[in-house]
Amino acid sequence: MDALYLSQRILISSDCCKKLISGGILVSNTDGTIKRVFTSQEEINSYLFIEHGAEVVYDFGNKVIMPGLIDANVNICSGTDVEDFSTVTKAAAAGGFTCIVDNPMFSVPATTSLKNLKAKVDQARKNCLHVDVAFWGGVTGENNSELLPLAHHGVCGFKGILNPQDSFPDFPHLTKDSLKSSLEVLEETDCVLALKPDLEEQESSFPNDVKFKDYAMFLSTKPSSIEKIGVQLVLDLIKNHKMKIHLTDLSSAEIFPLMQKYQNMKTPKMSSLSYETSHHYLALNAEDIGNGKTEFKCSPPIRNHNNQSSLWEKIKNYEIFNVSSSHLPSSIKSKCLIGGKNRGNFFEASNGISSLQFSLPVFWTNCHKHDMTLHDVSRFLSYHPAKLCGLDKNKGRIQIGYDGDFCVWDPDEEWTVTKEDTLFKNKICPYYGKVLKGRVYATVVRGYFVFDVNNPQFDEPMGNVLLKKPMRRCERSINFQDDDLET
Known part of the structure; x- marks a missing residue:
């Protein structure tokens, strides 16, 4: 089942729309991409109680969810x-x-x-x-x-x-x-x-x-x-x-x-x-x-x-x-x-x-x-x-089809940087x-928590090596025998 991330402040940015919404983001548990973006409580309730969707729900209250x-x-x-x-x-x-x-x-x-x-x-x-x-x-x-x-x-x-x-x-x-x-x-x-x-x-x-x-x-x-x-x-x-x-x-x-x-x-x-x-x-x-x-x-x-x-x-x-x-x-x-x-x-x-x-x-x-x-x-x-x-075909926005990569933070909280914080x-x-102003509370990569301030012990690493597919102009310019580096 999929995971639903809720917040009263989700940052949605696109070429034609820049706004903070109170809503939710549904992330697929199969490929880690965003399946749906809910822009109202009514949509969320309909999904949860009528469609019976989402295996797990994370509610971040007033904290900001923005693109990773x-x-x-x-x-x-x-x-x-x-x-x-x-x-x-x-x-x-x-x-x-x-x-x-x-x-x-x-x-x-x-x-x-x-x-x-x-x-x-x-x-x-x-x-x-x-x-x-x-x-x-x-x-x-x-x-x-x-x-x-x-x-x-x-x-x-x-x-x-x-x-x-x-x-x-x-x-x-x-x-x-x-x-x-x-x-x-x-x-x-x-x-x-x-x-x-x-x-x-x-x-x-x-x-x-x-x-x-x-x-x-x-x-x-x-x-x-x-x-x-x-x-x-x-x-x-x-x-x-x-x-x-x-x-x-x-x-x-x-x-x-x-x-x-x-x-x-x-x-x-x-x-x-x-x-x-x-x-x-x-x-x-x-x-x-x-x-x-x-x-x-x-x-x-x-x-x-x-x-x-x-x-x-x-x-x-x-x-x-x-x-x-x-x-x-x-x-x-x-x-x-x-x-x-x-x-x-x-x-x-x-x-x-x-x-x-x-x-x-x-x-x-x-x-x-x-x-x-x-x-x-x-x-x-x-x-x-x-x-x-x-990387902008998959990352950098909260948008359907993009990777479920999020930064969850409180932009209003002030804190003092110490050596003990350093990783x-x-x-x-x-x-x-x-x-400084602004504290990170959680980081999500393709729907998985890679950092949680309430659980500072890092769990299984979920990061990937990203290798771009070559552009057509480059493919025409070269002819390789050795192609064992996966892209």
Whole structure:
């Protein structure tokens, strides 16, 4: 029999309808999809007492049921000691996420070849997945022969980096020439190419009196120009290639005039362009980062309050398409948070902020301050990331035929973030001690509870590996003998 989920506040969003209803959602117990949406108590009563339907009923009262959250920018770091599939998907489930998309870098192996994709999928399937996981393929300029096989075998798109400071041997950065050559290959597919566009052309030089624990001094070595240079390089190349380009991890509001100028060109053969920022750029600002607080270090860096206000204007005007955690875990040692002369050294500490589990309350706390609605939250954290990753035929909405993926939460409850709440592996987070608005009570994937605040012990993992079916253009471009990776 099927399961019925009831609430006085169910968030229904579609192209023609945005409303909160008091009603119910019926989820099939055979395939986990939504069979019916009830919009009144009369419909629910008729179904329960006349049709005698539903084996089990869950009534969440006044708590909000909204589409399950999707994060399209997560560094799971599988194959390393800082995170794994089990811990990160537990954290995701506790945060209301029903699907996350793994970045190709910062893992062993990096997702830069079909062989490595298979190894990563095997890792995921052998671990306990508590939510669904999809994968980005990597673009390095050195793996162009692998791009079409990766597209054929199920990556949701491709990602690359421009900054030499972010690269490492298994995942080199893209140069102007290597990006151009990769664009020519990817144009044969319908895949989106996501790029992290900050670009430091040379390593920062430090004055003799540099104060390594001083965040203001560190920030002065990472000006907005590092993003403007990278964005301009990308824009100069993509105007000659008709494909989907998505720019991620944008921290500076100064780059938006460049992108607006590109959008106004309207040339016959040019790429579509969308943008993404991260929660920490919207919630944290440089003025509040104390000396030695390296848990705040990320790339590009958190900038000042005025810049943050400008980013919120872009959010409110829907110029920014997507908001993500850009979850990147680190060890206490690599973050320079252990004793010794290097403690608190911003110049030596690793980049990255771990916050996936707290994304919803972090975003909602600040949305609330900027007069944004629950529908805006769903737009940025559910529907748009689903669309970006090609998952929008099954996820991102509460609609008949879609997966029964829900986040159940109380947007009015305030609570304080503590280390004890944390489910990702390394308990390093800049939000500890902060009072946030909005608490997740349950997360449902295809009709199954993967998180329940009243039952904090995780039951049988219900997450799946998601591999996209190839688009026709990609299928015509390649001919494989080896097709043993299921899609």
